[in-house]
Each structure stands twice: as structure tokens, then as C-alpha cells.
Amino acid sequence: MSTNGPALAAADLSVELGGLPVLRGVGITVAPGEAVTLLGGNGSGKSTLVRALLGLTPHQRGEVRLFGTPLRQFRAWRRVGYVPQRSTAALSNALVREVVAAGRLAHRRPFVPPRRSDRHAVAESLEVVGMSDRAGDELRRLSGGQQQRVLIARALATRPELLVLDEPNAGVDLEHQHVLADVLGRLLARDVAVLVVLHEVGPLGGLIDRAVVLREGRVVHDGPLGSLGQGHHHHGHHADPAPGALLDRSGLDRSLLGGES
Numbered sequence: 671m672s673t674n675g676p677a678l679a680a681a682d683l684s685v686e687l688g689g690l691p692v693l694r695g696v697g698i699t700v701a702p703g704e705a706v707t708l709l710g711g712n713g714s715g716k717s718t719l720v721r722a723l724l725g726l727t728p729h730q731r732g733e734v735r736l737f738g739t740p741l742r743q744f745r746a747w748r749r750v751g752y753v754p755q756r757s758t759a760a761l762s763n764a765l766v767r768e769v770v771a772a773g774r775l776a777h778r779r780p781f782v783p784p785r786r787s788d789r790h791a792v793a794e795s796l797e798v799v800g801m802s803d804r805a806g807d808e809l810r811r812l813s814g815g816q817q818q819r820v821l822i823a824r825a826l827a828t829r830p831e832l833l834v835l836d837e838p839n840a841g842v843d844l845e846h847q848h849v850l851a852d853v854l855g856r857l858l859a860r861d862v863a864v865l866v867v868l869h870e871v872g873p874l875g876g877l878i879d880r881a882v883v884l885r886e887g888r889v890v891h892d893g894p895l896g897s898l899g900q901g902h903h904h905h906g907h908h909a910d911p912a913p914g915a916l917l918d919r920s921g922l923d924r925s926l927l928g929g930e931s
């Protein structure tokens with residue numbers, strides 16, 4: 671993997687929205703193979719931070735680098751996967767297959783039909799999240815949790831080196847939360863960097879290397895999940911009965927996670 675230093679790094683990041691400070695001097699890094707969770711109460715600035723890190727929301731101060739390149743100059747978007755908060759896509763009347771295929775756009779050249787590798791990545795990503803049989807359905811016809819799984823499939827189809835997920839488990843049943851934990855575990859084993867906004871840590875808890883906690887737009891904790899005391903806004907890490915099953919990073923599905931990109 672051609673990375674030097676962190677996949678994602680931000681320093682002194684400040685964002686104002688509607689004239690109000692939402693992020694105030696935030697610093698965050700995510701290294702290849704590292705899973706960082708972003709926690710904090712409603713309105714603490716988690717989604718704004720994620721959007722600012724990806725250049726979707728402008729920042730007024732500070733610096734963001736992706737794979738060492740300042741955001742302004744960064745063009746290698748095929749290296750980045752993003753699972754937005756579901757509400758932003760929920761009304762789409764696009765077909766499931768089209769939504770996931772959008773994850774391949776950064777790999778394609780204009781006016782060239784999708785290659786076999788593109789179709790393969792789409793089919794495989796749908797299969798991983800258990801949505802193959804809904805490929806021809808309109809996204810808006812699916813349940814909330816199913817829509818969320820399609821958005822995860824789209825990000826997986828990109829075969830990213832940095833995967834950013836904003837509350838990917840919102841509305842998703844426990845079984846499929848475990849599926850996501852399994853998928854993320856395999857990506858981490860391949861040195862993908864993961865930044866995930868979570869409301870409840872849940873089945874992902876065993877994968878998390880570091881928790882960054884925001885409060886009123888500031889980082890108030892950056893360290894191991896376990897060192898977070900009680901009484902925080904997240905209700906995470908209820909002991910999982912078999913975290914080892916999720917943490918098995920050895921059984922790599924090379925066809926999904928490896929190969930061309």
C-alpha cells in the first residue's frame with residue numbers, strides 16, 4: 671500500500687455554519703489499518719467533521735490531508751469510500767444496482783462501459799451486505815436498514831484505502847451490524863483506514879483502536895475506547911459474547927477486498 675503516514679489527518683480544523691462555530695480547532699488522525707470511532711452527543715459536530723474531512727463542507731481554519739496530500743490538491747477519490755448518513759439518500763428513486771455502481775465511478779473513464787471488474791465489484795458488494803436479490807429495486811422502496819446496507823455496499827465497491835462511515839448502523843438490525851463488523855475487520859486486516867461515527871459502539875466495539883469524542887465542536891477525548899468513563903453520550907461496548915468471532919482478521923475474502931482497484 672502506497673501510504674506514508676496517516677491516511678487522514680486534520681489539524682486545528684474550524685468550521686462555522688450559519689455564522690455559528692460548529693467545529694473549534696479539531697485535530698484527528700487515522701492511520702492505515704487503524705479503526706477510529708467518532709463519538710459525541712447530538713449536535714456535537716460529528717457529521718460536520720466527517721463532511722469537512724472529505725471536503726463536502728468548507729472549513730474556515732486549519733488543514734486536512736488525505737494520504738499526505740492537502741485536501742485542495744487531492745484527486746485520488748478512488749482511494750476513499752464514504753457512507754453518508756442515510757437521510758441524505760433516502761429519497762432517491764435510483765435502483766439499488768445504480769447506487770452501488772456509483773461507487774465505481776472514480777475507477778472508470780468517461781464513455782467507457784463498465785468493465786467486468788466494475789460489475790464484479792458491484793455484485794460482490796451487494797452480496798456481502800445481503801442485498802443481491804434487491805439489486806433491481808428502487809432504493810426508496812427499501813426499509814431504512816436495507817438502504818443503509820446499500821450505502822455500505824456502494825462504499826465497499828470503491829475498494830477504498832480509507833473508509834469513512836457516518837452512523838452506518840443506524841436502523842440496521844443486530845445481525846447485519848455483525849456483518850458490518852466482519853467486513854470492517856477484514857478491511858482493517860488489509861490496512862484500510864476506518865473512521866466511523868457511532869451512536870452506540872455495539873458489535874463494532876471490538877474493532878475500535880481509538881475513540882475521539884467531540885463536545886460542542888471540540889475534541890474532549892482521544893484514546894482507547896476502554897478508557898472512556900461512564901456517563902458519556904454513547905452507550906457503547908456492552909460486552910459482546912464472542913468478539914473473537916468478529917475479530918478474526920485472518921479469514922480474508924480476497925476476491926472482495928483485494929485484486930485490482
Ligand SMILES: Nc1ncnc2c1ncn2[C@@H]1O[C@H](COP(=O)(O)OP(=O)(O)OP(=O)(O)O)[C@@H](O)[C@H]1O
Pocket residue numbers: 687688692710711712713714715716717718719
Ligand atoms: N447547514 C447548517 N447550518 C447551520 N447549522 C448547522 C448546519 N448543519 C449543522 N448545523 C449545526 O451544527 C451542529 C453540529 O451538527 P452535526 O450534524 O455535525 O452534529 P452531529 O454530532 O453529527 O449530531 P447527530 O448525532 O445528531 O447526528 C448542530 O448544532 C447543527 O444544528
